[in-house]
Amino acid sequence: MVTMRELSMRVDQAYINYARIEKAIVYINDNFRDQPSLEEISTAVNMTPFHFQRLFSAWAGVSPKKFLQYVSLKYAKYLLQRNATLMDASNETGLSSSSRLHELFVNIEGMTPGEFKNGGTHLTINYSFRESLFGKIIIASTYKGVCYIHFQNNESAALSNLKAYFPNATYNQTEDKFQKDALLVFQKNWNQIDQIKLHLRGTHFQIKVWESLLKIPTGDLSTYGDIAKTINNPKAARAVGTAIGANPIAFLIPCHRVIQRNGNLGGYRWGTDKKMAIIGWEAAKTDEKGV
Numbered sequence: 001m002v003t004m005r006e007l008s009m010r011v012d013q014a015y016i017n018y019a020r021i022e023k024a025i026v027y028i029n030d031n032f033r034d035q036p037s038l039e040e041i042s043t044a045v046n047m048t049p050f051h052f053q054r055l056f057s058a059w060a061g062v063s064p065k066k067f068l069q070y071v072s073l074k075y076a077k078y079l080l081q082r083n084a085t086l087m088d089a090s091n092e093t094g095l096s097s098s099s100r101l102h103e104l105f106v107n108i109e110g111m112t113p114g115e116f117k118n119g120g121t122h123l124t125i126n127y128s129f130r131e132s133l134f135g136k137i138i139i140a141s142t143y144k145g146v147c148y149i150h151f152q153n154n155e156s157a158a159l160s161n162l163k164a165y166f167p168n169a170t171y172n173q174t175e176d177k178f179q180k181d182a183l184l185v186f187q188k189n190w191n192q193i194d195q196i197k198l199h200l201r202g203t204h205f206q207i208k209v210w211e212s213l214l215k216i217p218t219g220d221l222s223t224y225g226d227i228a229k230t231i232n233n234p235k236a237a238r239a240v241g242t243a244i245g246a247n248p249i250a251f252l253i254p255c256h257r258v259i260q261r262n263g264n265l266g267g268y269r270w271g272t273d274k275k276m277a278i279i280g281w282e283a284a285k286t287d288e289k290g291v
Contacts, residue, residue, distance in 0.1 A: 219286025
């Protein structure tokens with residue numbers, strides 16, 4: 001039986017490992033013109049070449065050099081050009097089920113006007129802290145589904161932010177079935193996933209934008225303008241950007257897949273370094289399966 005101390009040590013090690021991976025990705029990206037060697041990259045994250053190669057490959061499924069290709073400006077532009085015609089739903093039939101997994105298994109329900117406006121009065125929210133492939137998260141759920149997933153290293157700050165989002169709710173630190181179902185998305189094998197229910201606080205426009213993000217296939221990218229067209233409001237690119245920035249569900253609602261039209265990654269509420277890590281990881285995962 002695993003003791004609490006052993007579990008805590010595992011979580012701490014997972015956090016350290018991801019921090020090293022993210023630092024390595026940033027180093028590779030910043031120095032890509034110099035084509036840094038494995039030795040130089042491993043030195044930058046204070047690891048031996050052997051242990052770094054093994055750690056990175058276990059996380060990404062590809063070598064650091066291969067991973068760099070997936071987060072390059074050239075690759076981003078290629079994806080945007082290739083996917084320009086795929087935003088039309090009639091063309092999506094050619095995509096495999098695994099590439100559209102988010103759209104297929106995520107069900108979004110908006111909160112009632114009363115729940116939305118009164119800051120969570122009469123809502124009981126369960127929450128827990130977990131380790132993910134991309135760092136520590138806080139996940140929270142209501143009686144209808146998951147309402148909040150944020151990347152946050154500091155648990156105290158994470159809970160404070162959650163309570164600021166639903167200031168009048170009642171809170172319990174416990175993990176329920178809604179959370180367990182949602183956490184499966186952070187595993188490398190998604191075959192166990194049935195359906196994930198989300199219960200979101202947002203305007204009609206915001207929820208419409210968040211639903212459209214689910215249509216972006218895993219490993220692909222889109223732009224704010226393309227999302228605006230998808231929701232039949234082509235002049236609303238700026239408003240789309242604001243709605244994406246307000247997305248309360250990290251990774252599961254894939255706002256990280258939206259970048260600038262010129263191929264640059266653009267902003268991300270949890271940091272561009274993490275956005276780059278997620279985009280590269282998804283690209284490697286998709287390429288590995290031949291999606």
